[in-house]
Structures are given as C-alpha cells and as structure tokens.
C-alpha cells in the first residue's frame with residue numbers, strides 16, 4: 089500500500105496536475121523528434137508524458153506495458169498511469185448490446201458477462217472501464233439508446249449495479265477485475281429530439297424519479313469512477329453543473345470516487361457558450377468536482393495559474409489528486425503497474441469455449457419473441473430452408489461498442505443454422521434479396537424463388553450496427569431501404585417465414601408486424617449470434633426475453649413509455665372513439681406496438697390466484713404478494729413474473745404503472761410455482777411537490793402481468 093500523503097508532499101504542483109490529465113495512448117506513440125500529431129494537438133511537452141495520470145485507449149497488453157514503462161522511466165516519483173477503455177458489452181468475446189441484455193431481466197447474467205469482459209480486458213491491460221452506462225432513455229431515435237438498460241429506472245439500476253459488481257469484484261487488486269465508471273451523469277438519454285449531444289431540459293421531479301436512480305444504484309454498488317455527460321442539463325453542461333455535481337453528487341450522495349470528464353467535455357464548455365476560454369472551462373469543471381480531464385488541456389494549461397492567483401487552494405488540488413492516487417493504490421498499481429496485463433493470457437481467453445458458451449447463452453436470454461402465430465419453433469426435420477435478407481450472412485452483428493470485438497469472429501445466421509441442421513439444404517438467396525439501405529430490388533426475384541423452393545424461410549432483417557451508438561441517431565426508425573418490400577414479396581411467396589431482427593433500438597416495425605407470422609428480435613447479439621438464433625428458431629432454446637423498452641407503432645408516438653404519468657383525459661376513456669377530446673391520436677392508436685415487459689415463449693404460462701398477505705400496509709410492515717404461475721405446456725421454459733403498482737390518488741400525478749418487482753423463473757413442463765414478492769412502504773415513495781421523497785396514505789393497486797396488459801390485480805391500503 090502506498091503512503092499517498094507522503095507521496096503528495098514530495099510532488100510539485102505541475103506533477104499533481106499531471107495526475108488529473110488523460111490523453112489517448114497515441115500521444116505516447118508520437119516518437120518523432122519534433123512535437124507533432126496528437127502531442128501538438130493537445131499542447132503537450134515531453135515532460136508531460138512523465139507526469140501524465142492516465143491513458144485512454146490502446147491496442148494490447150504489450151502496448152500498455154510499453155507505455156507504462158516509458159512513462160515510469162520519465163516520472164521521478166514512479167507513479168504508474170491508469171489505463172482506461174470502453175469495455176461495454178465485451179472486450180473481444182462480445183455479448184449482446186446492453187439494451188438487448190436488459191431484456192434478459194437477469195442482473196446475475198449481466199454480472200457474469202461483466203466478469204468475463206473483465207477477465208479479457210484485465211489481461212489486455214485495461215484497469216478502468218467506462219461502463220456501466222445507465223442513461224434513462226425513452227427515445228429510440230437516440231443512437232446511444234443501444235447502450236442503455238431501457239425505460240425502467242429500477243431495472244436499469246439493478247443491471248448497472250450488477251455490472252459494477254461483475255467488473256470490480258471484491259478487490260480491485262485482483263487481476264480479473266477492473267474499476268468501473270458509471271456514466272453519463274446525468275440525463276444524457278433525455279436529449280431533445282433524440283439527437284445526440286443535444287440539450288436536456290427536465291423537471292427536478294422527473295430527474296429524481298426516472299433519470300437519477302440508476303446512477304445512484306451504481307454508486308451504491310461501489311462504482312469507483314463517474315463520468316458527467318456531454319449535454320447541458322437545464323441550462324448548464326453537466327461537468328460544470330453545480331446542481332448535479334455539488335448538490336446531488338457531493339452533498340446528497342456523498343460520492344467519494346473519481347470524477348472523469350467525457351472526451352473534450354471541458355473544451356466543449358466553450359462551444360456550448362458557458363466558458364469564454366479554456367481557463368474559465370478549467371475553473372468551472374474543477375470547482376464543480378471534476379477530477380480528471382479527458383482529452384482536452386484546460387487543466388494542464390490553467391490549473392496552476394488558477395492556484396497561483398488564489399482561485400483554488402493547493403489543498404483542493406491535493407484532494408482531487410488523492411482520489412486518483414487512491415484509485416491507483418486500490419488497483420495495486422504501485423506494486424504492480426501492469427495489473428496482471430499479459431498478452432498470452434489474454435489471447436488464451438479471447439473467444440475461448442467458456443466465453444463463447446456464456447455469450448451464446450446471453451444472446452439466447454436477451455432475444456425477444458415479439459410475435460408468433462405458431463410457426464416457431466421450426467422443426468429440425470426440415471430439409472430445405474432459405475435464408476434471405478441483408479443479415480443472412482452478415483458478420484457485423486456485434487453492435488457499436490464492441491471494443492476489440494471483430495466482425496470476422498462472429499457466427500452468422502447461415503453458419504449457425506447450417507451447424508444445427510447439417511443434413512438440410514440451407515440456401516442463402518443470391519444477393520440476400522436486398523441490401524440494407526439502397527433502393528435496388530434486383531435481388532427480389534432470386535429471393536422469391538428461394539422462398540418458393542424452401543419449406544421454411546428465415547428472413548434476416550434490421551438496421552446495420554453503424555446505425556446506432558454514439559453519433560448515430562435516426563429520425564426515421566423504420567427498417568431502412570427496401571427491406572419491408574422484400575418481406576412482403578418473400579412472405580407472399582412462402583407464408584412459413586420467420587423474421588429475425590437485428591437492431592440497436594426499438595424500431596417501427598408496424599408494417600412488418602402486419603404481415604410476418606413470427607418475429608424474433610435478437611438486437612445485436614454479439615459473437616455467438618448465429619448459434620443463439622439457430623437454437624431459438626428450432627426450439628433448442630426457448631425465448632424468454634421481455635422488452636426493456638417499448639416498441640412504438642410509429643415514430644410520431646415517441647417518446648412512448650409504459651410508466652408515464654396519467655392525464656386528465658386518458659386514452660382509454662376513448663376506446664369506442666366516442667369521446668373526441670381524449671389524449672390520443674386521430675391517425676394512430678395510442679398504445680404502442682409492443683410494450684415494455686412483452687415477450688413470448690414457446691411455453692404457455694397461466695397466472696392465477698393473486699393474493700396479498702394483508703390488505704393493509706404500514707410503514708413498519710411488509711406485505712407479501714403471491715401469485716400462482718403454471719407452465720401449461722409440454723416445454724420447459726422461463727418466465728419473468730412482473731409486479732407493477734399504481735398509486736391512483738396522490739398529491740402529484742403518478743405513473744399509470746410502475747414495475748416494483750420481477751422474478752425470472754424456470755419451469756418444467758406442467759410445473760406450477762407460487763411466486764412471492766415483498767411490498768414495503770419504500771416502494772410507494774415518490775417526489776412530492778415540496779421536494780420530499782415520501783409516500784402518502786391511500787389505496788395502491790398491485791398488478792401482475794405485463795405493462796399495458798396486466799392479468800391480475802388487487803388493491804391494498806397504505807396507512808402511514
């Protein structure tokens with residue numbers, strides 16, 4: 089263990105400020121005699137390389153070690169650098185995108201996946217990962233929705249916390265663990281018009297109820313770092329926003345970890361127009377508690393001056409540097425600056441059978457069977473199957489944030505199905521029917537022919553992986569190109585057509601939904617996508633994913649989310665269209681195509697006997713809510729039993745439904761289970777108009793089933 093205070097006492101102010109800088113690894117590759125390229129871009133000198141606190145992005149364990157060695161050779165105090173990277177849904181072996189994995193409703197699985205990613209990344213030299221991302225989002229236009237855990241704050245918090253636990257483990261010194269950085273604090277998923285980096289204007293109550301809880305859950309799980317978001321929040325960019333950074337993060341949550349800015353976020357304070365120059369940007373960010381500056385040089389160029397002129401005291405700098413040094417110490421870097429980085433070990437782990445097995449299972453558990461008229465599962469006795477559509481043999485199915493994952497590592501649909509049916513004739517239509525986004529229909533004829541010749545068709549549609557992720561927002565979330573037209577032609581030619589969808593956001597698939605007999609959403613499933621899809625389509629795996637985000641009928645409904653507050657003229661008052669002045673549309677139904685919580689199975693689950701252990705809840709008691717769930721089918725399967733509540737009368741308008749519990753359970757054929765959920769006063773709390781997190785006496789409705797479609801309901805009375 090390092091003596092940090094002793095070390096600090098020996099450091100100059102410049103050296104301390106160096107600990108607060110982070111640049112891309114490529115600054116170390118800038119070996120030319122003159123300062124050029126990245127070093128010039130950031131205004132760095134040779135001496136800065138010896139003072140630098142951390143590095144972002146690098147290629148391998150060997151490269152990391154070379155940089156660490158070079159740095160240590162220049163640093164008189166021998167303070168190792170921290171190496172950070174975006175390890176989001178895998179390092180080299182890739183599991184489904186977070187929005188997909190969220191549909192597993194399985195935090196334990198998310199934890200296992202994070203542990204696997206930590207093993208590969210840790211051996212590759214990564215010590216800090218910029219994950220979990222728990223931005224609350226209801227707008228499928230936003231490209232980064234693929235990184236989120238969907239539209240329920242509690243579920244997102246559970247999944248985020250599980251990732252923190254998976255990455256960090258019990259002890260950061262262990263080689264198989266990394267420090268986790270929760271991001272992007274706060275509200276980035278609320279960007280106006282679903283456009284990346286756009287402003288966010290939200291009421292305090294909305295922020296506290298929907299947007300903030302998941303970050304808090306990750307902090308409570310021990311997230312060692314936190315990254316403020318790029319967006320302005322109610323007028324001020326997050327990194328310089330005193331309400332977010334001081335009032336909530338510091339004063340209310342007492343966050344003790346390291347705060348790192350997002351990429352050039354300090355530089356962007358000038359572009360936003362809240363800082364006149366780099367010096368003011370440094371001042372704003374530092375005074376609001378940003379410790380490390382990523383990829384801009386406001387601290388490097390101005391913090392010293394700000395101390396010398398008395399704006400900040402050296403003690404304030406020491407406080408920030410202490411947090412960084414303590415993190416290095418927690419990771420054991422002072423004794424072992426490589427933290428177990430070992431290229432050979434990493435390569436043995438990449439794509440190893442255990443990791444492939446896990447990511448295949450994760451892809452199976454994340455897939456959502458949106459629709460099935462009985463076509464699925466397909467029979468393994470089929471002799472002739474046609475694969476059509478741009479994803480039929482596409483390898484780009486990892487998703488946007490797949491770190492060092494490679495397209496060439498993935499199992500395609502065609503490969504997965506050929507492996508499962510080695511004897512059958514599996515035809516990929518010439519040209520796959522059409523490409524993603526051009527208007528060319530010249531491949532339709534071959535597709536129709538292939539469909540006619542086959543006993544069943546697997547139609548692989550979607551949006552390419554570059555259509556979601558950072559900077560990839562869409563104003564039109566329908567299937568791009570001629571894919572819907574292709575679907576019409578193919579389904580017409582062969583009604584035994586199952587659609588498999590690849591996507592990074594909920595899509596508007598209304599047109600497809602009208603004609604397709606079965607639709608299986610795979611999101612971006614990762615390395616083992618084709619094998620997972622084959623297992624699901626042919627019934628070796630039983631779909632059990634439930635949507636963590638609503639699928640709209642049309643982009644015009646967005647934002648549409650299950651847990652919306654009620655209105656004075658709810659749409660359901662107008663089901664018979666007799667009441668004109670209702671909160672609905674004249675040209676589109678009000679309900680979404682598929683709500684949060686929806687997902688079919690090949691099993692059939694029957695719910696009955698919803699019981700409460702007492703009709704009255706008090707602040708001191710806990711009610712047990714139980715329901716009987718039976719797998720009324722000959723297939724083993726898993727069901728996510730969901731408990732929702734509604735507070736129909738309160739001092740502020742409450743959501744029409746709110747998830748307060750879920751359990752994912754496995755059922756043997758015919759098996760019946762009594763599922764019990766605790767309900768406590770804490771679950772009833774909300775932010776009232778006086779800014780208190782409180783519950784109010786009155787009736788509470790409890791519902792079991794799915795959002796927008798509950799099966800059983802009971803009322804209880806809460807008495808304060």
Ligand code: NOJ
Pocket residue numbers: 144174218271350351558
């Ligand atoms: C920008 C992104 O907003 C953030 O999520 C990521 O961690 C950093 N770049 C570092 O790559």
